[in-house]
Amino acid sequence: MSQLLPTENAYPARAVADAEAPLTAGTDRYMHAAAHALARAAVEELRGMRGAVPGARVLLLVGGGHNGGDALLAGALLARRGCAVTAAPAAEISRLHATALADACAAGVRLAADPMAAARAAAGGAAGADLVVDGLTGIGATGPLRPAAAALIAPLCAAGDPGERPFRVLAVDLPSGVGVDDGTLPGPALAADRTVTFTCFKAAHLAPPAAPRCGRVDVVDLGLPVPDAAVLACRPADAELGRLLRVPGDRDHKYTRGVVGLWAGSQTYPGAAVLAASAAVRTGAGMVRLAAPARVVDLVLARRPEVVPADGRCQALVLGPGTDPADAPRAAELDAALGRVLGEAGEPVDAVIDAGALPLLAARIATGGRCMPRQVLTPHAGEAAALLGALGEQTPREAVEAAPAAAARRLAELTGATVLLKTTPTLIASPGGTLLSVDSGPGWLATAGSGDVLAGIIGALLAARRADAENGKAVGGEDVQAEAPARCAALGVRLHAVAAARAAGLVDASPAVTAGAGRLFACSGHPLAALDLTEAIPAAWNHLWSIGPHRALNSPRAGTAPGHACRGKNVHP
Ligand SMILES: NC(=O)C1=CN([C@@H]2O[C@H](COP(=O)(O)OP(=O)(O)OC[C@H]3O[C@@H](n4cnc5c(N)ncnc54)[C@H](OP(=O)(O)O)[C@@H]3O)[C@@H](O)[C@H]2O)[C@@H](O)CC1
Ligand SMILES: [K+]
Known part of the structure; x- marks a missing residue:
């Protein structure tokens, strides 16, 4: 594991306001800079949808603070470029930003009487x-939108979601009405096609359910300081995640690359084991072992002859994909493997704990067991609600969906594990660590088996990390190492997302593009099957590896500039 590059952090609104206050006091200079960035984005949107900017009809929704001031100044710039701009205020005229209003009126912005x-x-x-x-x-907002503002957005919200409605929405800083610091939706909010924010992300841009309502997010540097405050959430850049991948050198063998032990598949769901095993192999595992019923083993070997159907030394386990809770003898075997993971009979083991293994884990934790961050739980909202309930905190699924960041953090605290909550975007919480938000790919991923593929990918990445640690190759201090499993999980989500984009025929797989359930793609893509995803992992691996700086090859001849010997060639598992 390597040192981390700068990440894209979200800071609390209060800290952002405090940091900028000494510079913004007594000047509109920064608001003008914000307005220029907004007008640039507006022009791009208008060109994209109608070709020409002059003659375009623009409605400004204007509140009583500086956010409304930004909108008025941007409206003035658009009016000067020939747009027909109307301002709809949600506050008394006397409460609008006075100089911005004067500028807008002078530029020809019409103030709506009604x-x-x-x-x-x-x-x-x-x-x-x-x-x-x-x-x-x-x-500067608190709580749900007040009635006048909520009434203004109601007809616009009723026109449909982005992509379905006849107009586009550009949000100033963030969609009004979202929970700025937690990404919740305390009341109505108008989903944006695009958001222009300033200085840094806020949590609402990264945490669902608000995050997907921001559309594409541009972070614009106005020359204001980034706060010196605790980070609420962060979105690791692909370049940062990609550098966690490692190209094997001439001293590598199976155990230096990482061996994955897979406890997956059942008579009822045999295919999950094929998917998880294929994903682990394609992600670069040195070897994949499989513990499964005979029929499952036969099926996996027919597809992946390199899989070894025998127990033995493993550097990470994947427990639970496709296991059947009604199969009591199999559940007992899985439970025994969980005991091994938690360190009941020796060293704890790195693991992905998925699907059918999650209720077994809850029972163990309820009776005193505890995970470590090196164990990654992968619940969806329903499984997270069930886990919280089993751990004594009754939480309906709807409550997890309404505040998933809080649920992920709480599950990490209660279990001691790294928790990957399957939301859009995906959230990853680790005990005491920063909440990670990771773009999870196009909507085509909502298909049976895609979770089994993700579990296999992360299993291979955890095994590689453990192998590196065993070989003294882990880089960074304890703080870096404590959050390393979360970074592995984030890398796994991005490999999965980029593979999905490719398997769905969508070539540009950057985070800005894979966000938003595919609606930001220039084309729609096409359906994919989970097995297609496993075949697309090598291309995704190559994509992520090739966009970032790299560490030295694991070779005595690693004098070559890291990675450069292979750059440009199609080198992948
Ligand atoms: N300062 C600068 O130079 C720069 C500032 N920048 C921009 O300023 C923004 C921050 O501006 P801000 O601090 O004025 O707060 P803002 O978000 O406009 O909200 C306050 C207004 O909303 C009202 N209100 C509150 N809650 C509400 C609710 N639930 N529902 C409805 N209304 C509610 C509140 O009413 P009041 O409580 O006063 O009655 C007040 O009128 C920031 O996001 C960025 O866009 C950038 O241009 C960079 C330079
Ligand atoms: K706004």
Whole structure:
């Protein structure tokens, strides 16, 4: 594991405001800079949807703070480029940002006498808006949108989701009405096609359910300081994650690359073992061992003859994909493997604990067992709710979906494990660690077996990390090492997402593009099967490996510039 590159961090709104206050006091300079960035984004959106900018109809939703000021100043710039701009205020005129309002009016922005009528007209019909600029509230807001603001967005929300409605929405800093510091939705919010934010991410850009409502997010540097404060969440860059991949050298063998032990598949769900095993092999495991019923073993060997159906030394286990809770003898075997993972009879083992293994784990924790961060749990919202309930904190699935960041953090605290919560984007929490948010790929991934593939990928990455640690190749201090399993899990999510983009025929797989359930792609892509994903992992591996700086090859001749010997060639597992 290597040292980490700078990541994309989200800071608390209060800290952002405090850090910028000494510079912004008494000047509108930074608001003008923000407005220029917004106008640039607006022009790109208008060009994208209608070709020309002059004549475009723009509605500004304007609140009483600086967020509304940003919108008014951006509206002034668009009016000067020939757009027909209307401002719909959600506050008394006397409470709007005075100089921004004066500038907007001077540029020809029309102030709507009846803001509700303007919002209704913008929402539909032949004379509807091309672009809506949401400047109701930004980082200064608290709680759900107040009635006047909520009423203004109601007809626009009713026009449908991004991509379905006749206009685009550009959010100033963040979609008004979202929980700025936790990504919740305390009330209505108008989903944006694009958000222009300033200085740094806020948690709402990274944590669902708010995050997917931001659309594409541009972080613009206005020359204001990044706060010196605790990070609420971070989105690791692909370049940072890609450098965790390692190209084997001439001294490598199976056990230096990492051996995965797979406890997957059942009479009822035999295919899960094929998917997880194929994924682990394709991610670069030195060897994959399989413990499964005979029929499952036969099926896996027919597809993957390199899999070894025997127990033995493993550097990471994958427990649970496709296991059947009704199969009591198999559940007992799985439970015994869990005991081994938790260190009941020796050293704890790195592991992915998935699907059918999660309820067994909850029972063990409820009776005093405890995980370590090197064990990665992979629940979806329903499984997370069940786990929390089994650990004494009754939580309906809807509550997990409404506040998944809090649920992931709580599960990490209660279990001691790294928790990968399958949301969009995916959240990864580790005890005491920073919450990671990882773009999880196109909507085509919502298909049976894709979770089994993810478990296999992460299993191979954990095994490689453990092998590196055994060979003294782990880089970085204890702090880096404590969060390393979370980084492995994040890398696994990105490999899975990029493989999905490729398998679905979507070539550009950057995070900005794989976000938003595929609607940001220039083309729609096509359906994929989980097995297609495993075949696309090598290309995804190569993509992530080749975009970042790399560490030295594991070779006595590693004098070559790291990675350069292979760069450009198609080198992958
Ligand atoms: N300062 C600068 O130079 C720069 C600032 N920048 C920009 O300023 C934004 C922060 O500005 P801000 O601090 O004025 O807060 P803001 O987000 O506009 O909200 C406050 C207003 O909303 C109201 N309100 C509150 N809660 C509400 C609710 N639930 N529902 C409805 N309304 C609610 C509140 O009403 P009040 O409580 O005063 O009655 C007040 O009128 C930041 O996000 C960025 O866009 C950038 O341009 C960089 C330079
Ligand atoms: K806003």
